[in-house]
Amino acid sequence: xxxxxxxxxxxxxxxxxxxxxxxxxxxxxxxxxxxxxxxxxxxxxxxxxxxxxxxxxxxxxxxxxxxxxxxxxxxxxxxxxxxxxxxxxxxxxxxxxxxxxxxxxxxxxxxxxxxxxxxxxxxxxxxxxxxxxxxxxxxxxxxxxxxxxxxxxxxxxxxxxxxxxxxxxxxxxxxxxxxxxxxxxxxxxxxxxxxxxxxxxxxxxxxxxxxxxxxxxxxxxxxxxxxxxxxxxxxxxxxxxxxxxxxxxxxxxxxxxxxxxxxxxxxxxxxxxxxxxxxxxxxxxxxxxxxxxxxxxx
Numbered sequence: 001x002x003x004x005x006x007x008x009x010x011x012x013x014x015x016x017x018x019x020x021x022x023x024x025x026x027x028x029x030x031x032x033x034x035x036x037x038x039x040x041x042x043x044x045x046x047x048x049x050x051x052x053x054x055x056x057x058x059x060x061x062x063x064x065x066x067x068x069x070x071x072x073x074x075x076x077x078x079x080x081x082x083x084x085x086x087x088x089x090x091x092x093x094x095x096x097x098x099x100x101x102x103x104x105x106x107x108x109x110x111x112x113x114x115x116x117x118x119x120x121x122x123x124x125x126x127x128x129x130x131x132x133x134x135x136x137x138x139x140x141x142x143x144x145x146x147x148x149x150x151x152x153x154x155x156x157x158x159x160x161x162x163x164x165x166x167x168x169x170x171x172x173x174x175x176x177x178x179x180x181x182x183x184x185x186x187x188x189x190x191x192x193x194x195x196x197x198x199x200x201x202x203x204x205x206x207x208x209x210x211x212x213x214x215x216x217x218x219x220x221x222x223x224x225x226x227x228x229x230x231x232x233x234x235x236x237x238x239x240x241x242x243x244x245x246x247x248x249x250x251x252x253x254x255x256x257x258x259x260x261x262x263x264x265x266x267x268x269x270x271x272x273x274x275x276x277x278x279x280x281x282x283x284x285x286x287x288x289x290x291x292x293x294x295x296x297x298x
Contacts, residue, residue, distance in 0.1 A: 003250045006159070014139070030065060047069055067090070077093075138152060142183075160189070162228065191228065225241055
């Protein structure tokens with residue numbers, strides 16, 4: 001089973017916690033170290049408990065806090081070669097470079113990265129698996145390619161991007177060029193695209209659907225939720241919308257309460273690990289020392 005929580009999701013910052021029986025991963029860190037630490041505390045965990053930070057791409061709303069967090073707490077950072085070389089701050093305590101076509105393992109979690117079409121150097125998303133339960137992140141992509149759909153087949157839960165409502169984007173304040181970039185094949189998924197993806201992926205064991213990366217200007221919780229639910233035949237209670245300015249609850253994935261928020265007092269306790277517990281199938285690099293504006297880099 002997994003427990004999943006978002007520190008926040010949107011153009012101003014993104015970060016998702018993935019927790020198994022013995023491991024704790026952070027996917028992206030688009031918040032300051034102070035804000036990240038505070039939001040993690042709200043969820044009953046701390047940066048010292050992290051086994052790794054995994055980075056999807058180098059845009060600031062996903063990478064801004066990774067360097068400070070890694071340096072302060074000695075957390076290994078996993079990212080593609082392209083993302084590493086595109087990052088403004090590459091001063092990580094421990095760098096693990098991987099190919100977006102090769103799986104690796106962190107603790108008791110198998111990580112299967114896959115490339116995504118987005119206007120970044122070498123962006124990717126992830127499918128996580130532990131004890132037969134699979135959870136995926138799928139944000140920051142302009143199109144759902146056949147390869148993406150294949151990777152997501154059979155997942156028990158996922159965070160899926162619902163960046164914009166088409167009418168709100170069209171009638172909103174963004175200039176035409178930025179609108180075209182957002183809705184293009186290398187931009188972001190809209191509500192309808194997310195709904196169509198979920199309809200194609202839906203199966204009896206898909207019990208946790210989290211809608212993320214909503215634009216505060218070009219979307220709303222109500223619009224995203226209504227569009228997605230139109231594409232899903234039943235079990236609407238398994239769908240939740242992630243917020244930008246506060247952390248979510250913990251969501252259970254892969255047990256009898258899958259898709260529901262869980263009580264932290266009843267959650268699996270994870271002690272701060274010895275650094276690190278990692279098996280990998282990727283080359284290791286030596287550490288290196290040393291809303292419109294956000295939308296352009298999101």
